[in-house]
Amino acid sequence: MADSGSEEIAVIGNTDLTPSESENNLKNTMVEKGTNLLKRMEINVAEAEKRTGKNAVNMQETYTVYLIETRPVDAASEGTNPVPDSLWRRYSEFELLRNYLLVAYPFVVVPPLPEKRAEFVWHKLTADNMDPDFVERRRVGLENFLLRVASHQVLSNDKIFYSFLTEENGWKETVFETGFQAKADSRLKALNATFRVKNPDKRFAEMKHYGDELQSVISQLLRVRARAADRLYGVYKVHGNYGRVFSEWSAIEKEMGDGLQSAGHHMDAYAASVDDILEEEEHYADQLKEYLFYADAVRAVCRKHELTQFELEMAAQDLTSKKQQREELATGTVRTFSLKGMTSKLFGQETPEQREAKLKMLETQIEEGEELVKERNTECDEYVKSAWVDIERFKEQKDHDLREALISYAIMQISMCKKGIQVWNNAKECFSKM
């Protein structure tokens, strides 16, 4: 994950990686963040707080707010370390920000927010939104979201985003003033309507398919992982029972007593160690989850491309039919059977004046149509260009992040194995002294 460099370093520290290697990793992520807001500003979500208040329909509700701290990078490097600017935001405001970004930058794979409700969790974790663990994981996720936006070439320069970070009051109003909602609504309608593009762009079609596959494979992975975590938990915890029975048994033994007793303590430690293991694994699951939601963002970009393409095709189709009408009118031939042809046959020919006027009108319509097609064409071209740039960026980010995630997962497994070996070695020593 682009943002979690520091956390990964901590994990990597457990293993045989040299410090220089991990520094490299950090540098890489920093370089990618290079050109943007993060260069000028440090951003973090420092803490979460529970609040109670009245909602829109005057009902009492409890919600969580998150403290966003920002501070100029220059100050930090100069060592002055000023008190950071800070403000509180609710999850719903993050949602609003993201919705705005989605509409304002349709060609961008907009970073996803952390899940609203806990999904794919193993049974020991609660799905309660107010659960401290959940709130903490969401805090990390929200910070990650802000860092991703702030490190994005395009998104990081958005004014609304900047004021999200810096102006506590009146931000919502500013967002609504952009009128993005209306645009969002019409867009949404169009996106929900079924339409078929005649000439789909192969690259986008493939990318959309990729998004589908990615989403299904990650959700499957998360589901199985959660079940495996449940089982692993069981395996470890049942070993804890040995702790109790060894201790009871030691009471009736003479020579064996001490060994049994201490082996029992090691079994207790073994059982307890699974909590940390699974907590760490949850971090890995969160990394995967981010890409599960990213898959959706990718598909949204592809879908929007289809819409642009569709609008272009519709305009072109309209223009063609207008041109055909003009031709018919000019030559007087009816190539295809049409209602107009029928009426003219039934009610007699139009007067030349009428025909002239009609032709003229068609002429202007065609001109407009040609203009529109041109416009749509440029729009579509531009969309394709900028969207593909962002998709390429996304691919690179994804490959990098997931590789990092897999490495930290492997490191986690290694440390789990080492812990296991250690505990069993300790137990073995006790047993062999019996």
Added chain:
Amino acid sequence: MSLGTPRSLASSGQKNIQDIRHPLCAAEESASSRSADALIHPGSGAATGGGGGEKDLSLPNGTPVETSSPASSSSLLNRLQLDDDLDGETRDLFVTVDDPKKHVSTMETYITYRVCTKTTRTEFDLPEYSVRRRYQDFDWLRNKLEESQPTHLIPPLPEKFVMKGVVDRFSEEFVDTRRKALDKFLKRVADHPVLSFNEHFNAFLLAKDLNKRQGLALLTKMGESVKYVTGGYKLRGRPIEFAAMGDYLDMFTQKLGTIDRIAQRIIKEQSEFLMELREYGPVYSSWSSFEEELHDPLEGVSGCVSNCSSALDELTEDMSEEFLPVLREYVLYIESMKTVLKKRDQVQAEYETKLEAVVFREDKKTPVPTDVEKCQDRVECFNADLKADWDRWQNNKRQDFRQLLTGMADKNIQYYEKCLAAWESLIPSLQDKQEARDETN
């Protein structure tokens, strides 16, 4: 070979060995004992050392014969020091059960096991024997031992009856588990200072055809005296140490039961975990199929998970085939111990009733009849035998559980080491590509 009295056989055997083998004693004995070690405890040669060197080839009259030679003593001494489990008892009789074979006839299908004996004991004409026995022969032996050695703890046999349809009696796992239990049974008898000299045991080890009728009449008579029924009689004073033994056995059974349940539950959780892992790995594989850059890393993780799965499979299998049967065998061993304790109580009861009857009949202080005195002797003999067996049993138990539990720890360590190796070998392949890419950037 005849099943005559052990004594006359022993003396002739003694002469034989002394005449033929003594000059070569040093070389031959250490060699034979080593091979016997290897046979009995494959892979842990040092564990049972001692057998060869400081051997007391007991003469029939109980005088030890010194046969150790200076040449071999130092190395043997080392081995002996490693082997503190035997409490000074040395081994001169090594028995192994192996090579199960299935026999199919029109009447029945059954398994026979090869019983190999290596010994330096003088009662045996040859140093090595090999016979084939089936379960019911073991059963016969155990019954004979129980009848002829009523005051001793007879090690248990594996359960005779298996649920038909639930367990396949001819499956490799079942046969091997049973073979191990039979092997343990014979070893326990062979290591016992009294039982190992039992004529039925010797017949079992040597005779080509086991004549199960032999000596039956005599034995039933002996057995009968033990089966003196005291129906409902309450002991006046069971010595406190035997009461403590009973309490201990009850507690121990309880703990073993708990351990058994825990072990089974762990095996169940592990197999379910295994099922999830077997589903989990391939998901990475199917993911890798539509990634380019990430193809190899994902494929690598998939392979890793599958390696861990097989390691887990082995662990689970080991636990259910090596760990559980030993626990169950111990439950039976405890049962045997309880039976002996009960018999002791009966003998004491017999004595007490007789004594009471005498006291009741004769108010005056007359010398106790010899019959009652004999009874008292028997109680005392029984007590002494039982105490010796109890100590031996405690010792065995300590050894066996030390071995069992360190074995369990070892198996778990091996499991984690396999997983560790798999994940560690994955890391470089995950990083390599990355570095290559970073360099090109």
